[in-house]
Amino acid sequence: MTAAQESPVSVDAWAELYTCSARDVQRRTLLELARSDERIFCVDSDTGGFEDGFAAELPGQYVNVGIAEANLFGMSAGLAASGLIPFAHTMSTFATTRACEQLKLDVAGNNLPVRIVATHGGLSAGHYGPSHHALQDLAILRTMPHLTVLVPADAGETALAVRAAAHHPGPVYIRLGRNATPQIHREPYAFRIGASVQLADGDDLTVVATGPLPVHYALGAREQLAAQGIGARVVNMHTVKPLDQPALLRAAQETAGIVTVEDHVVVGGLGGAVSEVVSAEHPCRVRRVGVADGYLDTVGSEQELLADAGVTVDHIVAEALTLLDPARTDNHHTRRR
Amino acid sequence: MTRLAVSTEQLADRAHRAREAVLAMGASEHGTHVGGSLSAVDLLTVLYGTVLRVRPDEPDWAGRDWFVLSKGHAAAALYAVLAEHGYFPPEECRTYAQRHSRLAGHPLRRLPGVDFPTGSLGHGLSLAAGVALAAARTGRSNRAFVLLGDGELQEGSNWEAIMAAAQLGLDNLTALVDRNGWQISGRTEESVGLEPLADRWRSFGWSVVETDGHDLDALRSVFGALPAAPGRPTVVIARTTKGRGVPIFEDRKKSHYVRLTPRLHERALAGLRARRRNQA
Known part of the structure; x- marks a missing residue:
C-alpha cells in the first residue's frame, strides 16, 4: 500500500483542503x-x-x-x-x-x-x-x-x-495558524504522532522546521542552497513533543549540523528542544532561526513580522552557510543584531 | 446499613472521629490546615453519609456521584471522612504528608476517592461543571458536588464557572460554600468582601440555600432536596465556624494552619471531647 492509500484522507479530498x-x-x-x-x-x-x-x-x-x-x-x-x-x-x-x-x-x-x-x-x-x-x-x-x-x-x-x-x-x-497555508504535502500520507516527515533529502546539513511558514521557508532555503551546490535535508517536525529523536540523531550523524526554524521565540521552543537532544546523544552545531527573545510591541502581517524577526528564507540560508563555515562573519543573523 | 437508617447520632459520632483524625494530622510533623478542615467536617460527613451515591470499594464506579474538594487545603477533613467510609484504612491517616504517602497536604489523585487533585484554588467548580455537563448530555444520572471555600470565591475563575453552569441549566451540580468567614490574613469581609454572597449567586442564576453548616439534620434535609429548583444549579451556603468543635481554635484566625505540639494536641483533644460529651 502506498503512503497515500494509508491516509484516512483521499487524494481527491486532499487537494480540496487547500482551499481553506x-x-x-x-x-x-x-x-x-x-x-x-x-x-x-x-x-x-x-x-x-x-x-x-x-x-x-x-x-x-x-x-x-x-x-x-x-x-x-x-x-x-x-x-x-x-x-x-x-x-x-x-x-x-x-x-x-x-x-x-x-x-x-x-x-x-x-x-x-x-x-x-x-x-x-x-x-x-x-x-x-x-x-x-x-x-x-x-x-x-x-x-x-x-x-x-x-x-x-x-x-x-x-x-x-x-x-x-x-x-x-x-x-x-x-x-494552528489563522491563515491559509502554502501546500507542503502534495498528497495524503500516513501521519503518525511523533514521527517527523523528511520532505527533502540532503547530506550536507539538515533544516528542521515546525509550523506552516517555517516549513515553507525551509523548503525555499533548500532551493537556494541547492543552487550553491549544498544539499540540505528538510524535516517537517510536526510533533514538538514527543520529539522524533531518531530523525534528529540521524541528522546529527549524517549531516554537518542542524538549522532549526520556528515562528516562536528562539529560547525553549523547537531550537531548544533539538539542542537538548543532540547535545546529549551526538553533539553537532545547531543554529536557531526564530523570533528574538523579547516583546514585539508592533503590528504587521504574519509574513512581515516574521521577516522583521529574521524568520526568512535568506536568514535560513545564511545560518546554513555559517553552520557549514563557522568562520563566516557576514551572516545575516550577526548583522541584524 | 442503608443510608436512611443512619441516625443523626451516628453522623455526630463519625464527625467527632473525623475531627479527632484532623487534629492527629495537625499534630504530624508538618501540621495541617486545621481551621478550614474542622469547619468542613460536618458538611463532608453528611454528604458522604447520606447523599453521595458512591461505592468506596469501587471508587471508579461509572454510576457514582462525583465530589471535588475545591478547597483542597481541607484535605485532612476529606481524608478523615473517606477513611471513615472505607475508602482506605483509617490507620493510613498516620502517614499524612510523609514521604510517598497517598495523603498529601492537598489531595493527590492516587488516593481512592479523589477524582481530581486540588490545592490551587478556583479549579474545582469548573471540573464539577464539566462532569455535570457530561452526565446531562449523555443521559446519565451522575451528580456532581463541589466544596468551595469562601475566601476561594475571590478567584475569578469561579465566576466563569458560575455563569456557565447557570446558562447550561446544570441542576445535577451542587456547590457547597464553607462560609467560615476567614481567610489566611483575616476575615473575608475585611479582605475582599463576599457579601451579599447569597444575592450574588442568585443574581448569577443559581438556586441558593442558606443553612447552618454544623446542624446535621438541617444539612441532611437540604441535601435530600436537591436540586432546590429544576433547571438550575444549587449552591448551599453553609454558615460554619472555623475550627469548629475545638474551643481553642473556634473562630480564630490562628487556626488556619497549625502544627500542634503534643501539649497543644492534648488540649485540643480535651476541648473537643468535652464539647462532644456536652452535646451527647
Missing part, C-alpha cells in the same frame, strides 16, 4: 469525526464560526462556555474524566498563558484526553498586535507532563493531525 485555512480544515474534520463518534465534544470559548456548523448540526455535542479560558479547560477536564473526548477551542496565547494553570493541573497533570485546539499560533495574528501573538507557547508546553504537542505544517496535515489526536490516549495540543 488550517482552522477551517480542523473544524470540518472535527465535525466529520463527531458525526460517527458521539463521545467527541466541541467545547468552544466564543471563538466564533461554530454557530452555523457544528453547533447547528450536533447541538448535543457542542457547548460554548463563553469568553472564559480557565473554565474552558476545567470543564473540558471534567468532560474528559467522564469518558468524553472534548476538543477545547481557543487561541494559542490564551491557552498557554492565560489558562496555563488549568492546562498544567487539570488537563496535563491528570493525563486526561482533552484536545486543545489553539489557533492564531505564532505571528499568524500579527495584525492584531502583541496581545494575540503566540510566541511562547511551545516553550511552555514542552514542560507539561503527558502532553503531546502537534504543529501541522499545512491544511492537509491538519486534517491528519486532528484525526490522529482524536483517539490518542492522553492530552493533545494542536497549534
Whole structure:
C-alpha cells in the first residue's frame, strides 16, 4: 500500500483542503469525526464560526462556555474524566498563558484526553498586535507532563493531525495558524504522532522546521542552497513533543549540523528542544532561526513580522552557510543584531 | 446499613472521629490546615453519609456521584471522612504528608476517592461543571458536588464557572460554600468582601440555600432536596465556624494552619471531647 492509500484522507479530498485555512480544515474534520463518534465534544470559548456548523448540526455535542479560558479547560477536564473526548477551542496565547494553570493541573497533570485546539499560533495574528501573538507557547508546553504537542505544517496535515489526536490516549495540543497555508504535502500520507516527515533529502546539513511558514521557508532555503551546490535535508517536525529523536540523531550523524526554524521565540521552543537532544546523544552545531527573545510591541502581517524577526528564507540560508563555515562573519543573523 | 437508617447520632459520632483524625494530622510533623478542615467536617460527613451515591470499594464506579474538594487545603477533613467510609484504612491517616504517602497536604489523585487533585484554588467548580455537563448530555444520572471555600470565591475563575453552569441549566451540580468567614490574613469581609454572597449567586442564576453548616439534620434535609429548583444549579451556603468543635481554635484566625505540639494536641483533644460529651 502506498503512503497515500494509508491516509484516512483521499487524494481527491486532499487537494480540496487547500482551499481553506488550517482552522477551517480542523473544524470540518472535527465535525466529520463527531458525526460517527458521539463521545467527541466541541467545547468552544466564543471563538466564533461554530454557530452555523457544528453547533447547528450536533447541538448535543457542542457547548460554548463563553469568553472564559480557565473554565474552558476545567470543564473540558471534567468532560474528559467522564469518558468524553472534548476538543477545547481557543487561541494559542490564551491557552498557554492565560489558562496555563488549568492546562498544567487539570488537563496535563491528570493525563486526561482533552484536545486543545489553539489557533492564531505564532505571528499568524500579527495584525492584531502583541496581545494575540503566540510566541511562547511551545516553550511552555514542552514542560507539561503527558502532553503531546502537534504543529501541522499545512491544511492537509491538519486534517491528519486532528484525526490522529482524536483517539490518542492522553492530552493533545494542536497549534494552528489563522491563515491559509502554502501546500507542503502534495498528497495524503500516513501521519503518525511523533514521527517527523523528511520532505527533502540532503547530506550536507539538515533544516528542521515546525509550523506552516517555517516549513515553507525551509523548503525555499533548500532551493537556494541547492543552487550553491549544498544539499540540505528538510524535516517537517510536526510533533514538538514527543520529539522524533531518531530523525534528529540521524541528522546529527549524517549531516554537518542542524538549522532549526520556528515562528516562536528562539529560547525553549523547537531550537531548544533539538539542542537538548543532540547535545546529549551526538553533539553537532545547531543554529536557531526564530523570533528574538523579547516583546514585539508592533503590528504587521504574519509574513512581515516574521521577516522583521529574521524568520526568512535568506536568514535560513545564511545560518546554513555559517553552520557549514563557522568562520563566516557576514551572516545575516550577526548583522541584524 | 442503608443510608436512611443512619441516625443523626451516628453522623455526630463519625464527625467527632473525623475531627479527632484532623487534629492527629495537625499534630504530624508538618501540621495541617486545621481551621478550614474542622469547619468542613460536618458538611463532608453528611454528604458522604447520606447523599453521595458512591461505592468506596469501587471508587471508579461509572454510576457514582462525583465530589471535588475545591478547597483542597481541607484535605485532612476529606481524608478523615473517606477513611471513615472505607475508602482506605483509617490507620493510613498516620502517614499524612510523609514521604510517598497517598495523603498529601492537598489531595493527590492516587488516593481512592479523589477524582481530581486540588490545592490551587478556583479549579474545582469548573471540573464539577464539566462532569455535570457530561452526565446531562449523555443521559446519565451522575451528580456532581463541589466544596468551595469562601475566601476561594475571590478567584475569578469561579465566576466563569458560575455563569456557565447557570446558562447550561446544570441542576445535577451542587456547590457547597464553607462560609467560615476567614481567610489566611483575616476575615473575608475585611479582605475582599463576599457579601451579599447569597444575592450574588442568585443574581448569577443559581438556586441558593442558606443553612447552618454544623446542624446535621438541617444539612441532611437540604441535601435530600436537591436540586432546590429544576433547571438550575444549587449552591448551599453553609454558615460554619472555623475550627469548629475545638474551643481553642473556634473562630480564630490562628487556626488556619497549625502544627500542634503534643501539649497543644492534648488540649485540643480535651476541648473537643468535652464539647462532644456536652452535646451527647
